[in-house]
Amino acid sequence: MLKRVLLALLLAVPAVARAQNEQPDKDKPDLGGEPLTDPLPVDDDASANDNPDEPDAATTNLGDEPATRVARKRGRYTKKNYPLELIKRPLTLARRQAEITFDVPFVFDAKTLTQVLRADYGVTQDFQLGLTYSFGLETLSPSHFEAGKAFSLDCGYTIVPGWLSVVGRLPMYVDPFAMGVTLGVPFRVPLVGKWALHGGHDLVAVRIHRFPVDAADPAYNLGALAATRPGFGKEPDANLNINFGAIYQAKPNVGVYGTMAYRFPDLSTDDQPISLFVGATWAKSRKLDFGARAGCGRLDDVGATFTLALYTAYRL
Numbered sequence: 001m002l003k004r005v006l007l008a009l010l011l012a013v014p015a016v017a018r019a020q021n022e023q024p025d026k027d028k029p030d031l032g033g034e035p036l037t038d039p040l041p042v043d044d045d046a047s048a049n050d051n052p053d054e055p056d057a058a059t060t061n062l063g064d065e066p067a068t069r070v071a072r073k074r075g076r077y078t079k080k081n082y083p084l085e086l087i088k089r090p091l092t093l094a095r096r097q098a099e100i101t102f103d104v105p106f107v108f109d110a111k112t113l114t115q116v117l118r119a120d121y122g123v124t125q126d127f128q129l130g131l132t133y134s135f136g137l138e139t140l141s142p143s144h145f146e147a148g149k150a151f152s153l154d155c156g157y158t159i160v161p162g163w164l165s166v167v168g169r170l171p172m173y174v175d176p177f178a179m180g181v182t183l184g185v186p187f188r189v190p191l192v193g194k195w196a197l198h199g200g201h202d203l204v205a206v207r208i209h210r211f212p213v214d215a216a217d218p219a220y221n222l223g224a225l226a227a228t229r230p231g232f233g234k235e236p237d238a239n240l241n242i243n244f245g246a247i248y249q250a251k252p253n254v255g256v257y258g259t260m261a262y263r264f265p266d267l268s269t270d271d272q273p274i275s276l277f278v279g280a281t282w283a284k285s286r287k288l289d290f291g292a293r294a295g296c297g298r299l300d301d302v303g304a305t306f307t308l309a310l311y312t313a314y315r316l
Helices: 002-022 218-227 299-305
Strands: 098-107 112-122 127-139 144-160 164-173 178-184 187-190 195-199 204-209 238-251 254-264 274-283 288-296 306-315
Touching (some): 112 144, 112 218, 127 218, 144 218, 178 218, 288 299, 299 306
Antiparallel strands (some): 098 112, 098 306, 112 127, 127 144, 164 178, 178 204, 187 195, 195 238, 204 238, 238 254, 274 288
């Protein structure tokens, strides 16, 4: 009897197992039809972009940084990231940036001291307005001071950022009244390493009334004014000033430069003065510079024209 019961149980176990396997799984949903083999569709907002220059929204966060990084053009300098290096500075001020420069040249032989104040403001990224004023010419021995009586309205415009600009000045002498116009095309050409060429400042000055005024040089103005009087020569109609030089960025905040100029007073090649100056600028910060330059106004008369100048500039 016991053997019959055990035999029945052994035969029943496989049958029950087959029955359980044939029953539908209640925990799995019945999808019906053919099994799903195609990939799920991607939403349009997350699909790959047609433009290869734009990152794919569906793959931006997958961690494949080299494939999703977007190349960006280098931006223009602003007053917040204004460079310390002279060879990197824009030829006109950044938008809404102001700069005040105070320059004090001293001529040793004549014992004369000049104070020149410049103020410039960047109206846009490429256009600036400014003012130049000379306080006067001070002779230390014997002591004498001659008021400058001259100023100029200045403007500058960047043509090629970092390379080429154009500058116009409208200088005026107050008493007696005289006026001229001065044009320049300042340029800077980067060279290998830390070197750059520069020049083109105040290339030509033309007389509008009486003589071409130089607001930064009261000694010249006094001489040109004297030439307008009978028996004292002839006042110049125009002056040409071809200037060029080099800049070496010794340190990020120290730039050394040299400038040579061939001048043609009244567009004449007779007794042509050639000047040479060397200097250095130390940037204490992005806002503050200190500098000095030394040289001569005439290479054929170094003793009479040797000049030492100190200057500072502050940017807002």
